[in-house]
Amino acid sequence: MAATTAALRDPAPAAAAALTFPRPIFATVAPHPFLQAHLAAPQPSKAPLRANSRTAHEFRRVGINTGSLTHCNGSAVVRLGNTSAVCGVRAEILDEAHVQATADFAPSTGNETEEDAERERDEMESLRLLVPNVELSTGSTPQHIPGNAPSSFAQTLITRVRSLLLSTSLVRLSDLRILYAPPSNPDGLDAEPEPQLKGYWVLYIDIFYISIDGNAFDAAWAAILAALKNSVIPHAFWDEDLETILCSDDPSEAHSLTLRGLPVPSTFAVFEGKHDWNESGEAEEADWVLSDPDAFEETVCRESVCVVVDCTVGNKGTKDGILKSLEKSGGDVVDRDAMKGLVKRAVDRWAEVEKATNTKP
């Protein structure tokens, strides 16, 4: 509202000149032509810039800061331009007696097969060992005012995060099991006593957004990755005298989580240029695929693509990547060829994020 009144109050320029608006007012009144004018601006020397002065292929720089929260096993603060998220990982113990579905405990054989991973995934999912949640109502955007139940956006976001956590098998079950090796075999045989399962670690992964300016998913995932990498799980053991699980507070006995690979999502938004808006009347194809959209771009783009790649498997860096997940919704602009290009862009992004997660602050 304020924008339009300000425009009316502006003294009208000479009659010959067309009606002009200041930048923020143009963006508010006509967001679509505003972004199109930016992208279609004839700049022969360089690539067209978006309204946030990035090129269409340019991602925002990731800034990661880990280990700042006292009461967490692992934590991270991630900044993606004006989007910033805090992720705290907290480990609590699920006693074996409280496990409802008694899954058969199979000790890992050391060499992993695809089947093992599948079984692990099922066990983690049925026991709910990973509990991610997001909070958007922290005043991070005007759209999410506290006092309401989680919006559908928040629910979609957390479901996507959880399914990616499970489908990539990022966390190893062996890191979460609490085993007990009895000193002697109860059967009285000389055979080596079998380790017993006494409980699990449950990881509560909470993401709080301080500020949201588009691309909440990538920020959330980067925060989770960094926080999990930073996590330290205390050494837990079964105490025979007290008949309970106790932990050692000695940092040298604790172990960190060994993650499976490093899947990195890259989100793209497709901006469909309006042909009729072009005054010249030339029906030129004008669609742009924007990397890492901000909040303003998300409002004018319908189609979005999310590509998750992981290049750690072959140890060849960006030359050998695995596509972990692909999501696309809202339109039909991105075809098979365009998708290939997007995967390439996602692989380039992977290298950037990998560098950011590996550098210690």
Next chain:
Amino acid sequence: MAANTDRRRINAPSGGTSAPVFAKPVKEYGYLQSLRPNRTRGPDELRKTFLQTGVVPSASGSAYLEVPTTTTSSQPSLIPPTSSLKIAASIQGPKPLPRSAPFSPTLVLTTTVKFAPFATRYRRGYIRDSAERDLGVHLETALRGVIIGERWPKSGVEVVITILEGDEDTWWGDSKAEGGAGSGWGLLNVLAGCITVASAAIMDAGIDCVDMVAGGVAAITGDGQKVLDPCPAEHQDIVAACAVGYLASRDEITELWLKGEVGADPDTLIEGATHAAMGSVSVLREVLLENIETKTKAAKEGSKRKLEDVEMTG
């Protein structure tokens, strides 16, 4: 804890989980007491405060406050000795009230205080509990006294406070039963932090105020000593504490929260809290200056950028 499921969130295992119990404090006599933190500051010395405005670009005003912990544990241990205070505040508005809302001649202030689940030693829930609602009401009282509400009729403003890490009520080693009357000291510190950070955010939002309100806490320990800015974990025997929302240049108090057995003379305690608030005021003043400097600089650069921009008409 276990039975109620929340359909809109991811739920924990239905059997319930428990926080890890560390073996050494349970088994070794004396180890627990060796971990007890002690106050190394003088009784009038405040903890250092970090305050920054403009952390949420999409909000009209925002601020972040951090009071780092001063105690460092002597032994390496995974058990954190004391917690620090980390609070983020964001202001949405003032904006017009929805059509359905009744007419209001003044600004409608809504304050929400929420702890993050990882803010305290014991995990917090996702839905606001009574302590958080109580803090919200106290904060609202503190802010209502400074904002000139008549200048914003028919509008509302949301003050949203997120506590990423909060002060503890007692030292973790003292069991809750022993604490008895001592519970709830940490909330006073949190309230004082909330008042200061909300004040900075309001200032960043440019909402008209009569003065800057700042929070401060003072406490009386068992031996009758008055301490400013107490960290409850460092004092075993707090008998009374007081948090104020203080307007320094008008010498007024908008919010007063006093707990415990004060004795015959509550004035010294309240005065102590206002002294602590003066410390926050000096931080607020510096941040205000910084804020104005960056804003004027941004305005200058903004006009420069205009010239480079693409001409757009429509």
